């Protein structure tokens with residue numbers, strides 16, 4: 001069991017949360033985006049064209065690792081929900097998170113990355129924490145969590161992200177100081193090999209509970225809280241002066257206003273996302289980018305960092321199930 005610090009990147013926005021991962025011998029430390037919405041561990045590498053590697057970015061150089069082994073013939077290619085992509089070949093090497101070490105972990109080295117990843121000067125790759133069946137390597141490889149799970153006291157990891165401050169991913173144990181009240185669990189249906197669960201209803205601010213079921217995915221790799229358009233419209237109807245900006249393709253609101261809380265229910269347990277968490281950044285002196293946006297044509301809602309940073313979440317592979325608590 002162990003814990004690793006999750007540092008928010010792009011201060012104020014909390015765009016993503018990065019954790020230090022040691023790869024190879026001697027260890028090469030890379031800040032990776034721990035992503036419960038995908039299942040590949042991929043890294044910027046010595047095989048990534050240097051024009052796509054921003055100055056100072058840490059990369060994985062297998063030739064400098066005495067324990068690196070090329071997996072001959074294996075390849076990988078990924079496309080994320082926002083249209084970003086990456087691809088390359090596959091090595092195995094020692095990977096250590098905190099004190100948790102997996103020997104011969106599959107490490108997917110990038111030979112191509114899209115402009116969104118090239119523009120991201122903070123991360124050196126992603127570490128997928130979704131179910132292994134979502135892995136996109138050919139032939140498929142196991143995630144770090146798949147590999148470390150047998151060595152953990154409990155087959156779980158917990159996510160305690162914070163607004164504008166370091167949080168943590170804990171593996172194999174629950175730190176009861178990280179939440180208040182009870183943890184309420186609900187089953188996970190890995191229909192898409194994701195941490196997909198049912199939300200039993202929602203309310204806005206002090207409003208009445210609307211018992212409509214929301215089909216949700218917990219995704220630490222998505223910054224925002226993406227909901228059905230009907231709920232999004234009902235939310236911004238509560239913020240005077242808010243509007244849909246065609247320029248940004250997003251709902252914006254006057255920064256002078258603190259938006260209402262967004263509450264969602266796990267069973268009958270009310271989970272609260274405070275309105276003060278909804279500011280995803282200033283787009284002008286007066287207009288702010290809302291943390292709640294439409295899920296568009298996605299077949300599920302995405303409970304990304306805007307929601308996760310308000311909660312303590314247990315990702316439990318034993319059932320599978322997911323547990324939520326306020327904090």
Ligand SMILES: CN(C)c1ccc(C(=O)NN)cc1
Nearest residue numbers: 037080081084116117221222
């Ligand atoms: C371009 N970047 C940094 C991304 C990082 C993560 C994701 C994602 O959908 N994770 N579930 C997309 C893009």
